[in-house]
Amino acid sequence: MADEITKDTAAQSLEFSTFYVGGALCGINILNIQEINKHFDITRVPQAADHVKGILNLRGRIVTIIDLGAKLGLEPVTENKDNRNIIVNSEDEHIGLLVDAIKDVVSARQDAIEPSPSNIGGVKGKFFQGVLKTDKDLIGILDIDEVLKE
């Protein structure tokens, strides 16, 4: 513990849960993630914005599910068995992000994250905190607050 605190934040090790949405590989800091589930008993909410998939009962709490693909301006998430809801905690509220499929959890040092270009695979740069290059992939690290902004 004491060691970590003394380390420079730039060298701090971060973990990201990565997933596919609309063909793009994105990541979210796992500290932002409450849980990942596959409940799809979603109640549609007519008149809501297009990217709002609906609402879900998560152990007695009403959780809004956002189609991340649609939100980022990509293809809406198509239904298949790999779909997952990533439940994140934002402004005291649980919100679910529907994604195409979950991939690995990757670790990276804070300083390995590069500033994001203005556009990543058709997604506006403002949605990203930065990009992380691994051996094989380029992972866009999502800025949850920006994504969930009204």
Add this chain to the structure above:
Amino acid sequence: MFEDDETLQMYIEESLEHLGDIESDLLSIEETGENIDLDLVNNVFRAAHSIKGGAGFMGLTTIKELAHHLENALGLIRNHELTPESSRINVLLKGFDELENLLNNIQTSNETDISHHIQDLEKITRSSLPEEKQDMATQRVDIILKDQRIFPRVSLYDLEQCRVEGKNVFLVEYDLITDIHRKGKNPLEVLHSLQKTGTIIDCRIDFDCVGTLNQPLDSFQIPFQVLFASIIEYDMAETLFDISNQYIHAVTDKMTAPSTADQAHAQPAAMQAKEAVAMPDSNAVPPLTTEAPAAQSVPVQNDVPAQDGSPAMKQAAKPAGTSENDIQLGQKSQSSLRVNVGLLDTLMTLAGELVLGRNQLLQGINSANTKATELSSQRIDMITSELQEAIMRTRMQPIANILNKFSRVVRDMSHQLGKSIDLQIIGKEVELDKTILEAINDPLTHLVRNSVDHGIETPMEREQMGKDATGTITLKAFHDAGQVNLIISDNGRGLAPEKIAAAAIAKGLITEQQVAEMSEKAKMELIFLPGFSTASEVTDVSGRGVGMDVVVTNIQSLGGIIELDSTPGQGTDIQIKLPLTLAIIPSQITSVGNERYALPQVNLNELLRIPAAQVKEKIEKVGDAAVVRLRGELLPLLNLAQMLGIEKTFTDPATLEEQRDRRTSLADRRSRKHLTAQEASASEPVAEQEERSGKDRRYRASSAMNIAVVSAGTFKYGLVVDQLHDSEEIVVKPVGRHLKKCSAYAGATIMGDGKVALILDISNLAQTAELAAVSEAGQMARAAEEEARTQKDKAALLTFKNTDTGHFAAPLNLVERIERINTADIERIGGKKVVQYRGGALPLYELSQVADFDPLPEKERQEVIVFKVKDRELGLMVTPPVDTMEVVLDVDETTLKQPAINGSMIINGHTTLLVDIFEMVKALNPEWFAQETRAAADMAQNGEKILLFAEDSAFFRNQVKKYIEDGGFKVIEAEDGRLAWELLKERIDEIDLVVTDLEMPNMDGFELTRRIKNDPRFSHLKVIALTSLASDAHIEKGKSVGIDAYEIKLDREKLIAVIRQYLNLSRK
């Protein structure tokens, strides 16, 4: 400052409770004037006193100071030295307000500036004193004990006052450790018990004597000094105070000295105490640092087990500081709630039972014992309901909490406005959910302020109007039908509908034309419109930038209803209905498509189901809007699926067309959007098709239309849904921030199966749909329909089938009843079919006997329509469905004319033949009519009688004319009332009787009759009115213009009988 959370918290709560009743008490004191009610004054006095006592102990100097001055003033009132005049009570009220404010912000209280309150109060107290004593009120003295210790800054006036009352003054030194803590008491208790026997003038903790850490433990002490006045003598004091005599000092004049250095004493006492700790006497043996007591409190506790956790210890040891803890504390005090202990016990018991139930359930499930599982599930069901109710009760608060403060509001405002108003509060004990209570506070305040400001007139105006100069405002709360009702009524000037309407027009909120159609009540309700404010000038009293519209919105958002009733010059009543709670609401569950929607029961009026066969007929289209006729009223319809842009689920390809039809007829202004929704879902049709064909058999049921008739405020409409389910109690859950913009929902709830259902916001739905426009369309429809009714005749028909394909109808009024008989019971006698029926033989016929139709197929059971003709019954065998309906008769008399058939018309998309029952009977049983034929022949011999017959419908004109002619009369026809009137004038000599239809263009039957009866040339003529439907209102109207008899158009027999009767031709 004082740090013990619990004690401080207790003190705050207790003090606030004391303050709770003070306001009304003070107002009562003001009312009684010089003849004060001692009990009331004592009440307030004691409250101020207790607050002061506690504050002194806690080091809340500002509070103590203020409470002390309040107490002084009250003491004077109590002793009749001061009359409670309005202005003085004002100062007291403001003082107590400030006191409450200080208590609510306890952490900053010592820094609050209260000097102007103190000045005002001192002015009051001083004014009552004789000259020489006036100084005393502000003068301070120190009490010097024998060991030279000082009890600083005691009000000389207080001491004097006590002496005057014949009391002895003691300075009692308790030791917080030995005298209080070790005896299992707490300081507040001690103060309370002292108050029972005397007056506490002041109290403080003497930090100078706390001692130092290197002192021996047994000499460790924290003196808590109380300056106490009582009639008890010194020798008795020991027993009273329960401490050794050496700590009780009788205070004598010699011991007091004028307070030195007044400047320093401007600082409150506790500050001094704090300083004393901060700057310990340099003589004390090893000196302590400032923080020492606080920092050392833990080790002290460890070393001295007896002192461990002593609240007194901690209190004394931590002299100052504002930590985060304190801030939290301040917040905590606002959200705590007092709950009845009995209720808590109930909750405990229920929790116990719930655990028991759970154990039973688990056992039952583990052992797969269905019976046991069922039993325990029932039990849990029951316990849950009780638990829910009990928990809800803990949230219930008496409405008095908010109603009481209105006495003050009304008093202050009426003073300001120079009005005299009496406020009556009824039903203080009514309880409401805490959240609702808080939420109605503002709307209620607004309404009360309105009543005071705009409602009640000035005393002069009132007297001029012959009213009592004092106006009355009544606040009344009561339970009714599971709701809480609140009525705010005043006997003021009331609302002037015309003025309101004019103002609304001037502000461009509505048009003059709209106003012209409004009732008085509707005009008054205009004040609920956004942007409306009648006050010609915005006063600072009620013009606070909030309009009545905000009040309405607030109340509606609570699921409440507001109603207005006013009589100009007499007063205004505003009634508010509120649900008891918001957290759990009874709702009607409906569904559209695959989703369920909850509809709050409070908005629901009734449920309607229109069978598929009647959809076309009952749903009408006015402009773009669909309406349904409900008990004579036109109700605008909103299609929920369409509103929300959901594709409806079809169940049968055959109905697809019909559904589409209905859709167009239901389409509102948003139809274009709807179309895109349809297009959007075009990708799904294949799946849907399959689903449809699979449910073929349910076609009839599922294509019926389900309507929930709902109302919210001024809106009332029918919400078309796919299905209606059960009514359930649902728990309202808030939805996330991404859905806040969807105004159609009031929240969401979790259903029994774990899925989420949205709760509909009825009022917002109506607004989204621009329903005002829809209801306008409804009115247009009504007008259009009124016109249509005068043009066309409606008749009640019985529809049936002959074989499966042929549709028929007959006038309903000839039908006696409908029977179903066993075919085996039919007997054939003399070539005729009869069935034994009610002790006689009922002849049976079928249509194929009189006209060219297919004979009925052989069946086991047979439906028979029983008609009554010529006082005899006969049965017509038919094929079901047999149904009744009211239709506009638009009969084609030529195309399909046959024997016994009047003609044809389209009913529900089928060409339907109208059966002429008389013709049929005549063809089958000519002998029944023999008598009539003879009578007709007689009449021809005796000279023919001539009737004038006015009727606009060609069908009826021909039909009725034929009946009458068959009866042996001659008929002069007229196509409407005006023509009839012209004919009558020309041929008055010939005409013996007038038969007229009522609803005709140009001149209706009523007008025609009126003219006939008012003209001496014609008034001898009898007038028989023919109508398709005789309503009571019609008959009443008819009688008033002089109509002699009413007959139903297709009831040929009666008509002839009445004509004969009026022409004095009895049947021979």
